[in-house]
Amino acid sequence: MRFLAILCALFLAALPARAADIAIALTDDLIKVDAGFSGAKIVLFGALSDADGAVAPKEGPGYDIVAVVRGPGSIFRMRPMLHQDLIWKAGPAIDIGAPELLLTSANRPLDEIASPPLRRALGLGAEAAWIAPGVVAASPKAARYVQETGALSIAESFLEHVRKVGRFREAVGGVKFRKGALFSIDVELAPATPVGDYAVEVFLFRDGALISRDGAKLSVRKVGLEREIYELAHSQPFAYGLGCVIISLIAGWLAAAAFRK
């Protein structure tokens, strides 16, 4: 029923719009990370409209839709694994500024939808060349490593890592055209999705040019006991540590009592 309500609201909102407009809404603007969290799927519902009223995007010529879920800017610290005296050890620290999370879904590959400068300006996906200027060596030793390896190569390794753990993803075909001018976009959140506040944006392109965009907000929050434990451990670490000890003492004593003959 919620699904229908959103569709109706969108449909009504889209009707009096300007030339070729886009509007979206989320089924859930809060993702709860609890004990059983193993990733989640969010669905964006959207509607398109043209000067003549609603149009079905698949009928319209050259329409493309891209959805982006983006986290706030963050700093990732990377240490190369170096072979040294028979063992592998983590080397000097290299810092990379990048969004905490960057998930895109589009109806076809991003490089077919818009030109690289436009994609970069809008933050659609990520390429090593865009990340490379944000590579900062934290020490002279790290600076030497960056010089030897090249910032571009480090940025490529960075992208490989964040894509593997599911922090960055470029999905193609996540856009489903529904009835008339309505569409939906599925975005998968990986189990390793960090908690935080994210911006969701949807872009409408026509023949490679951006013609409309709309945004929404998404929160990923720890809930329930997990959140309380995490918050207690970070805000009141002494009380938390003491609590852990007391729980362990009781548990150990109970175990001994239970098995006493």
Next chain:
Amino acid sequence: MQVYLPIAEMPVDPFVVLAMGGAVGFLSGMFGVGGGFLITPLLIFYGIPPAIAVGTQGAQLVASSVSGLTAHLKRKTVDFEMGRFLVIGGGFGSLAGVILFGYLNARGQIDLYIALAYVIFLGIVGALMFAESARAILRDPTKRPARKRTRRGAWMAALPYAMRFRRSQLYISPIPPIVLGFLVGVLSAFMGVGGGFIMVPAMIYILHMPTNVVIGTSLFQIIFVMAITTILHAVANQTVDIVLALLLLAGGVFGAQAGAKAGVLLKAEHLRALLALIVLAVCTRLVFELALPPEEPYVVETL
């Protein structure tokens, strides 16, 4: 099914963790050891960050040592006076260990040094235990060598502030137990082990305590020092995951009961040889992890 660990911030399969706790509990019940030195490597092999594995281990050891201590309290085989000095030394040792841990953690080197510490200690303990038990198995049972009572070194008698330890029937300075406690405290905090494998031989061969009070006194020391270590890790490094600790504990409780029953079926020297082989196998696996090229070319963390 998955359970999300709130501090490690990762989902784990609870049955795998329960099974690990159970397996190590079985071994500790069978061999009469704490098992901390096996749980930490197992958790690391499973993918838990080493810093969390070590920090969490303290809470788990408090619980298993309390279970063990209750029996010794009833038999009155705990030397509280000796334990007090061991705990004083252990508290300071734990503080030193946690500071060292935090320093290496900030520099991104903690994983390496935990693994190196384990390779060194598991290698030495495993090799010594294996050699000793192999000799015992091969020895002709008809002629037992007369056990020479090692004499206490003159250095011990020369130390000041000598006092009486009634339960241990000793008249010694409290300085050696404080130093011993300190060293074991550093290991406890840095490696997440109780340190019984060092404490027990040191009590017998260096302090010359009677064998019957050694285990109980060691457990008494472990409870206090691990409690201090857990609080220090929680405050300084936020690496204590209570959900992980409780899962390990639940598995460990049942494992230990089964292990204790299985232990009586084997001869003591065979048990020790078996444990030595397990320790050496874990050590070898850690060596391979350090020596083989890593799967990921970079370690990445979010600041």
